[in-house]
Amino acid sequence: MPLTKEENDLLTRVADGAPMGEMIRQHYWLPAVPSCKLEADGAPVRVRLLGRNYVAFRATDGSVGVLDEQCPHRKASLALARNEDGGLRCIYHGWKLNVKGEVVEAPNHTGNQEQFCKHVRVNRYTAADRGGIVWVWLGQGDTPPKFPELPFVDLPQSQRSVTSVEVPTNWLQGVEASMDSSHVGVLHESTTQLTAGGGNQRMLMTKSLAPRLEFEERPYGYRYAAIRPLADSSIYVRINNFVMPWYGIICPPDEKGPTTVFFSTPVDDVTHRAWFVHFNQHRDLGMTVMSASPDVWNFPPLPPGEAKDNWGQNRDLMKRGHQTGFPQHLGTEDFAMFLSQGPVYDRTDEQLCSADGAVIRLRQLLLKAVREFQEGKAPTIASSPELDYTEVRSVGGVLPPGSDWRSIAEAA
Template structure:
């Protein structure tokens, strides 16, 4: 069933006090920047989240901070600041901020420096540097929400890669795609053939384009199996997880291959940042199409063209057998779809089908959380008493027809 325009706005909009944005701000940690982008005493990095302009930096001692971009004094950009001696110093008048957001020096003020600095109004944001990502909590109060202790968080750096890229569309379009199993065998058919290898089970997705979906509610969101019938009374089962508010944990193509976590975080109403964490819990990751990224802050690549030339779609390549004309990366194919939907598309005019069950559940969980927040309640999936991110597992494999996919997932 398509959404009403009112529910579509509730689902998608995050700026200017929108309930969804305020719910996320208070009850979830947001990824700000890949850890490797921040060098001790290096240049601050601009970050925009939920319509708020911020800067992230690594201090002399290696600790990380996220501050409002505009200096509390005269609103000059702290992206221009000097990063030295464990703080950012604004180059306009010399005010200095530590990683906690506190003003520690205001050299142009006469009188008691300590008392003056203590009373400057600042927003103080809590940060954590884990899993190759600098995370920030933008909420109010002294007690952050549970940290998303996902399976890649404490792996050695050699067993994971982190990349991200900014896309000029609303964040929900990216979140929905991470749970849309039926598009994989169509949109990504050529990319799968190019990257999967001859014996890789992902190739089975191109054989049965209409999977049967079965769901199981979980404290963090839900998991579901996409079941594709094969010959000889067998079924290819892919069990993936949706973790509120935006994580799609996708099963590896085979038991020894890396798992991928896709998540799309809201920059503002019409922009999001797509994140890709590629990790192998069993061994070093080695060189993959993700770990070989040339730029962790701008990868995978956006489509190479403009709307007037179909975002750079290569029709000559399609004549030679490529299904989409976007050979750059699997993510590029997804980004082309998001761009073609528009900056924030109207879900009130959709015509959905049986394959869209997982997408519908994403919307339902997000809207439920926003409404709970509007009622003054803590969102259920953000503070569930049985919430344990470490137990989340996505897995795929071939099972006998009629067998319970949960035996595969819980092995």
């Protein structure tokens, strides 16, 4: 059934002290910027998360830091700062902050500068450089939450690629798409054929558009099997995982093939950053549409037009057989759908069907977590002692008639 307005607001709003934003801030690590965007002593990079502005930088020794964008002195932007000798130096008055967020120099202060710096009020954030991404914990306290040790995090650089792009819609629209199995065979039919070839197992999704869904709860969220009957009575099974609060771990197209983690992190209430981590746990990734990205901070491309021209949809290409008229990338097709839903999708008037079970479940998990947070509790799924991100495995394949899909999941 549709959500109420209160539920929709609780799920989507993240800025200005909204409960969802504060829950995420305290209990989860957020991806901030691709690692390769930060050079030692190079330019800081602006990052906006949960409605607030930050800068990320790499210090002289290679360590990374995330700071509030405004200098604690007179609020000039640290995106303009000099990055030198282990910290950012504000070009307004010379105050310097290290990667821990500590003020270490205030050259325009007379008297005991060291003691003065110790008493400057600053927000200190914990940053980590893992899996080709610089992550940050924005919460309060001395102990960060468990780091998401997802399948790509400890792979060598040759086995993964990381790209992202800012999309002008609410974050939940992206998260829901990552767990919507039935749209893939429709929206992405042409791009799947273009990128993977007509013989790829993923093309089987275009033969049966109404999968049967079966679910299993997991300490990190849930996994589910999308089961499609084939003409010879065998079944095509795709087992994907939803990892709180936004990770969609998608099974590879073929055994030992590359797979993808999709996640959409909140920039503010009406903007999100879509992340695509393409990786292969078995061998070097090589050249793929993702690893050949021309700009890791702005890829995949957004639709090329505006609402007035249907976001640049190419109807001539559709006449020639392309299913959507957005040939740029699989992600571009998704972004066009998000934009067409509006900046914040109204879930109070939707009409769902049997294929939407995975979307409904992720909403339920998020609502449960944020309501626990509102009650002053640590969300159960964020604090579970059984939480082990390394156990997340997404697989797929064609099985004989009558097979249990769990057989390939446990063998992975």
